[in-house]
Amino acid sequence: MHNNPFAVVAKAGDTIGDLSTPRPIIDEDRLAANIARTQAYMDKHGLNFRPHIKTHKIPALAAQQVAAGAKGINCQKITEAEVFAAAGFEDILITFNIIGLEKLARLAALNERISGLKVVADSSFTVDGLSGYFATRKSLAVLVECDTGGGRCGVQTPEQAATLAKRIGMAPGLTFAGLLNYPKPGAAADVQAFLTETLSLLKAEGIACPIVSNGGSPSLFEAHLVPAASEHRAGTYIYNDRSMVRAGHCTEDDCAMHVLATVVSRPTADRAVIDAGSKALTSDLLGFTDYGQVVGHPEAVITGLSEEHGVIDLSKCDGRRPEIGDKIRIIPNHTCVVSNLFDTMVFHRDGVVTRVEDVAARGLVW
Amino acid sequence: MHNNPFAVVAKAGDTIGDLSTPRPIIDEDRLAANIARTQAYMDKHGLNFRPHIKTHKIPALAAQQVAAGAKGINCQKITEAEVFAAAGFEDILITFNIIGLEKLARLAALNERISGLKVVADSSFTVDGLSGYFATRKSLAVLVECDTGGGRCGVQTPEQAATLAKRIGMAPGLTFAGLLNYPKPGAAADVQAFLTETLSLLKAEGIACPIVSNGGSPSLFEAHLVPAASEHRAGTYIYNDRSMVRAGHCTEDDCAMHVLATVVSRPTADRAVIDAGSKALTSDLLGFTDYGQVVGHPEAVITGLSEEHGVIDLSKCDGRRPEIGDKIRIIPNHTCVVSNLFDTMVFHRDGVVTRVEDVAARGLVW
Numbered sequence: 061m062h063n064n065p066f067a068v069v070a071k072a073g074d075t076i077g078d079l080s081t082p083r084p085i086i087d088e089d090r091l092a093a094n095i096a097r098t099q100a101y102m103d104k105h106g107l108n109f110r111p112h113i114k115t116h117k118i119p120a121l122a123a124q125q126v127a128a129g130a131k132g133i134n135c136q137k138i139t140e141a142e143v144f145a146a147a148g149f150e151d152i153l154i155t156f157n158i159i160g161l162e163k164l165a166r167l168a169a170l171n172e173r174i175s176g177l178k179v180v181a182d183s184s185f186t187v188d189g190l191s192g193y194f195a196t197r198k199s200l201a202v203l204v205e206c207d208t209g210g211g212r213c214g215v216q217t218p219e220q221a222a223t224l225a226k227r228i229g230m231a232p233g234l235t236f237a238g239l240l241n242y243p244k245p246g247a248a249a250d251v252q253a254f255l256t257e258t259l260s261l262l263k264a265e266g267i268a269c270p271i272v273s274n275g276g277s278p279s280l281f282e283a284h285l286v287p288a289a290s291e292h293r294a295g296t297y298i299y300n301d302r303s304m305v306r307a308g309h310c311t312e313d314d315c316a317m318h319v320l321a322t323v324v325s326r327p328t329a330d331r332a333v334i335d336a337g338s339k340a341l342t343s344d345l346l347g348f349t350d351y352g353q354v355v356g357h358p359e360a361v362i363t364g365l366s367e368e369h370g371v372i373d374l375s376k377c378d379g380r381r382p383e384i385g386d387k388i389r390i391i392p393n394h395t396c397v398v399s400n401l402f403d404t405m406v407f408h409r410d411g412v413v414t415r416v417e418d419v420a421a422r423g424l425v426w
Numbered sequence: 427m428h429n430n431p432f433a434v435v436a437k438a439g440d441t442i443g444d445l446s447t448p449r450p451i452i453d454e455d456r457l458a459a460n461i462a463r464t465q466a467y468m469d470k471h472g473l474n475f476r477p478h479i480k481t482h483k484i485p486a487l488a489a490q491q492v493a494a495g496a497k498g499i500n501c502q503k504i505t506e507a508e509v510f511a512a513a514g515f516e517d518i519l520i521t522f523n524i525i526g527l528e529k530l531a532r533l534a535a536l537n538e539r540i541s542g543l544k545v546v547a548d549s550s551f552t553v554d555g556l557s558g559y560f561a562t563r564k565s566l567a568v569l570v571e572c573d574t575g576g577g578r579c580g581v582q583t584p585e586q587a588a589t590l591a592k593r594i595g596m597a598p599g600l601t602f603a604g605l606l607n608y609p610k611p612g613a614a615a616d617v618q619a620f621l622t623e624t625l626s627l628l629k630a631e632g633i634a635c636p637i638v639s640n641g642g643s644p645s646l647f648e649a650h651l652v653p654a655a656s657e658h659r660a661g662t663y664i665y666n667d668r669s670m671v672r673a674g675h676c677t678e679d680d681c682a683m684h685v686l687a688t689v690v691s692r693p694t695a696d697r698a699v700i701d702a703g704s705k706a707l708t709s710d711l712l713g714f715t716d717y718g719q720v721v722g723h724p725e726a727v728i729t730g731l732s733e734e735h736g737v738i739d740l741s742k743c744d745g746r747r748p749e750i751g752d753k754i755r756i757i758p759n760h761t762c763v764v765s766n767l768f769d770t771m772v773f774h775r776d777g778v779v780t781r782v783e784d785v786a787a788r789g790l791v792w
Contacts, residue, residue, distance in 0.1 A: 063429055066508050068532075068791045080528045080792045114733055136734045142432050156701070156734065157690040159751055162446045166434075182691050185750040212735055213691040213699050324523040325548050325579040333579050335522070335792070339766050343709040367480055367762055368502045368522065369578055384551040385525055396733060400705050401766070403789045423769045423789070425434045426446045426701070 062403035062418055070406045074413040077387060079406065081322040082336035084398050088409045090316035091298060092124070098280065098297045099128045105284035110134045110153060110273065112295030115396045117421035118405060119147035121298065132176060134275075134293045138166050139424035141177070147420075151176035153273070155240060155293070157186040157205070157213065163426055164193040171200055178271075180205040180240050182214050187227050187234065194233030201237035202228045203271060208254040209244040210276075218254055222261035229267060238271030238290075245278035245307065248285035255288035280309050301395040302353050303346045318355060318389035319398060321370065323382045330375040332382050336390065338365040339401060344394040355389040357382065362390070428769035428784055436772045440779040443753060445772065447688040448702035450764050454775045456682035457664060458490070464646065464663045465494040471650040476500045476519060476639065478661030481762045483787035484771060485513035487664065498542060500641075500659045504532050505790035507543070513786075517542035519639070521571070521606065521659070523552040523579065529792055530559040537566055544637075546571040546606050548580050553593050553600065560599030567603035568594045569637060574620040575610040576642075584620055588627035595633060604637030604656075611644035611673070614651035621654035646675050667761040668719050669712045684721060684755035685764060687736065689748045696741040698748050702756065704731040705767060710760040721755040723748065728756070 068080045076085055102109035111125040112134040122133050122144060132151030135141040141152045158167050158179050171177045171194075181187045182205040194200045204224045207214025215221045221239060229236040239258055243251045255272055262269050274286045275293035283292040296303070299317040300310045321336035341351050343365060351362040351370065359376035374381045382388050392398045399405065400422055407414045434446045442451055468475035477491040478500040488499050488510060498517030501507040507518045524533050524545050537543045537560075547553045548571040560566045570590045573580030581587045587605060595602040605624055609617045621638055628635050640652050641659035649658040662669070665683040666676045687702035707718050709731060717728040717736065725742035740747045748754050758764045765771065766788055773780045 062789070064786075064790065066505050066512075066787070066790055068505060068528075078528060080526065083791050139432050139434060146432075157750075159688055159690050160446065162434075162444060182693065183750055186690070189751075207693055211697075212693075212732060212737060214693055216693060322525055324525050324552070327548065327573055327578075327580055327582060331577075338708070338710060338763055342704070343711065343763075344704060345709065366578060367766075371578060384523075384549055385555075397704055397709075400733075401789065402791070420430075421432070423428070423767065424430065424432055425449050425768070 062422070064403065067403065070413055070416050072413050072415055076320070076408050076411045076413065079320060081320045081387060082340035083406060084317050084319045084402060086299065086405060086407045087316045088407050088414050090314060091407070094298055094300055094310070094314060094316060095125055095128045098294070099130065101281060102283065102292060103129060107283055107289065108291035110291050110293045111298065112136070112293050113140065113144060113421065115295035115298055116399055116405070117419045118417045119144055119420060120417055122149060125298065131291065134295070137424065137426050138163055138170060139426055140421040141170055142166070143421040145170060145174045150174045153178045155180050157181055157183070159186060159189055164189065168193060168197050171198055177201065178203060178237050181224065181228065184224065184227060187224065187231055191231035191233050197233060199233055199235050202234050203238045203240045203273065204228065206239055206241040206254060206258065208241040208251045209247050210242045211244070212242060214241060218257040218261055221258040222265065225262055225267055226265060236267065238269050238273060240273040240275070242275050243279055245276065245282065248279065248282045251286045252288050255286065259288060277304065278307055296395055299395040302348065302391050302393045312353070312391060315391045317392065317395045317398065319352070319392055321388055321390060323384050323386045323388060326384050330373060332372040332374055334370040334372060334388065335368060336370045337368045339367045340398070341365060341370065341390065341392050342394065342397040342401065344397050346393050348393050352390040352392050355391060357388070428788070430769060433769065436779055436782050438779050438781055442686070442774050442777045442779065445686060447686045447753060448706035449772060450683050450685045450768060452665065452771060452773045453682045454773050454780050456680060460664055460666055460676070460680060460682060461491055461494045464660070465496065467647060468649065468658060469495060473649055473655065474657035476657050476659045477664065478659050479506065479510060479787065481661035481664055482765055482771070483785045484783045485510055485786060486783055488515065491664065497657065500661070503790065503792050504529055504536060505792055506787040507536055508532070509787040511536060511540045516540045519544045521546050523547055523549070525552060525555055530555065534559060534563050537564055543567065544569060544603050547590065547594065550590065550593060553590065553597055557597035557599050563599060565599055565601050568600050569604045569606045569639065570594065572605055572607040572620060572624065574607040574617045575613050576608045577610070578608060580607060584623040584627055587624040588631065591628055591633055592631060602633065604635050604639060606639040606641070608641050609645055611642065611648065614645065614648045618652045618654050621652065625654060643670065644673055662761055665761040668714065668757050668759045678719070678757060681757045683758065683761045683764065685718070685758055687754055687756060689750050689752045689754060692750050696739060698738040698740055700736040700738060700754065701734060702736045703734045705733045706764070707731060707736065707756065707758050708760065708763040708767065710763050712759050714759050718756040718758050721757060723754070
């Protein structure tokens with residue numbers, strides 16, 4: 061629970077237009093529609109859905125996702141998982157190689173507390189470290205992380221995947237729980253080929269593979285193109301953002317998060333300055349060349365961010381240009397990193413605040 | 427005070443190498459040397475120095491800066507100023523156009539509480555808004571913000587500056603306190619020309635100008651090239667970062683902040699993955715094409731960041747390459763935005779933790 065006595069408080073019943081800026085706000089109806097739409101897609105294709113909570117870090121939202129049909133949740137850090145375990149979640153997959161005694165101690169405590177904790181590993185180093193710690197404790201479920209082209213973590217070949225799965229299966233204190241990958245979008249065929257080949261190798265060895273977890277928001281609605289997968293993981297869809305619009309996964313009207321900002325200066329005819337900078341919008345570009353989309357002003361370009369200032373080029377705007385004192389709304393490039401900057405999140409319906417949630421898993425070192 | 431029950435705690439006496447990663451750490455001796463060196467430069471040139479606390483957001487560090495000779499502090503938001511006022515600071519300049527009733531109410535309460543509160547304005551809109559609120563309250567000191575080429579906020583010409591100064595001087599509830607600018611680095615002559623001309627115009631009108639506040643870390647050691655200024659503002663120098671090394675203001679050995687990270691994967695001979703991503707290092711590039719400098723591995727390139735993963739290209743590394751399990755240190759591109767992600771900051775001397783400070787003004791909406 062964040063509890064800063066200097067926080068500017070918002071509460072249910074407040075009018076969004078009266079809130080101090082900059083502040084992200086979440087549209088309740090869009091949020092609910094995003095949850096329902098993605099869950100319906102997964103249901104239609106017979107895929108288990110495991111939402112990644114890094115996007116919101118709020119247990120009440122994960123509860124909405126599970127109520128809609130999600131099977132378990134995905135965390136990226138042990139401390140995030142601790143927050144959600146304390147809120148009653150049992151099926152938690154931490155998609156990270158957990159390394160180092162200081163982390164293993166907390167991981168073991170968490171494993172004692174909930175029934176469905178799972179982690180991943182992509183090396184014998186990680187597996188041996190986990191086994192060394194868990195050999196004398198309650199057994200830990202471990203998936204093999206595969207690099208099917210995403211270029212981040214993961215074993216490089218199906219053969220390596222099968223070898224590591226075998227090592228996990230034989231390691232004291234560990235159980236082999238399945239395969240996991242974080243793919244490059246548009247490469248579903250590569251993912252399917254990698255997973256299918258690995259599953260064949262495992263079958264030949266007589267190794268059961270309970271979970272095949274495909275993932276990623278960029279490849280969200282390609283999930284059905286990987287029939288080898290048993291589940292899909294994604295986070296961003298719950299709020300949606302400019303990168304999701306560009307990927308074709310939603311429209312601007314599906315973006316539940318807007319960042320409210322105030323125009324504080326109009327130094328020239330073509331320049332507006334707002335009170336949202338990199339400490340509100342972040343510097344994440346995700347391939348864009350500007351820092352967010354101003355709602356209702358499609359030609360406005362957020363060309364630069366200082367920490368608490370955003371500079372907007374209005375030179376291409378045909379209609380009414382934002383004036384000093386105007387409150388504007390921005391669809392951020394990347395919603396997950398915006399969430400991470402704020403201790404509380406304000407929700408609204410038709411401009412009236414419905415609730416304020418603590419971003420409970422924010423700001424936690426591992 | 428941040429007080430998250432799920433926080434991973436560090437305490438004085440801990441060994442840095444045992445801390446859970448990712449975590450920024452501050453070298454006490456470099457910190458003290460950075461404070462002393464910059465203050466000595468300002469003293470030598472007869473400039474008052476007003477450190478910007480946005481870099482650290484920690485009252486104890488501002489106290490060190492003031493003890494070294496700084497005259498007052500610089501905040502960017504009212505809520506930051508509230509935190510520092512509560513810690514006993516009286517001379518606080520908020521370098522922002524304050525607009526909107528919800529902010530004015532807090533600003534007025536703060537103005538009643540401390541003796542030396544000052545804000546800036548660059549438009550009659552801002553000035554009239556301030557005057558409308560402060561006319562019946564304790565008078566507020568206002569500086570005119572000038573755009574001397576930085577391209578952010580500010581009046582565009584000396585004539586506009588003088589006109590706005592006059593308007594402030596005549597506005598009920600306000601007193602004209604001076605001029606302020608945030609310059610483009612390398613353009614000291616332009617700044618000097620703009621300020622000198624404005625001061626002449628003010629003098630001709632018989633308007634006293636108590637403060638002429640020049641600023642910016644990028645132009646830190648050019649401050650003496652603007653003799654028209656009475657004070658300089660800068661923040662980053664206290665920790666220093668990769669952008670300050672590039673600017674020639676310090677060396678790598680003056681960077682007091684390192685981000686500790688663990689190598690969690692070596693999927694290929696040329697690729698390392700660490701547990702520090704955009705939620706630890708931020709995506710701020712500041713003109714660089716990669717996301718930080720790995721200490722001791724000058725050829726390692728942090729090519730990409732996910733939220734909790736950093737991908738490092740090791741292909742150009744000649745010496746020993748970081749292996750899985752290694753803890754490495756990264757000099758971030760931009761220290762001020764890294765501070766803003768963490769609720770607490772760990773300080774050390776020679777690898778032993780000396781203190782853990784609450785980043786008290788972090789995460790505050792205005």
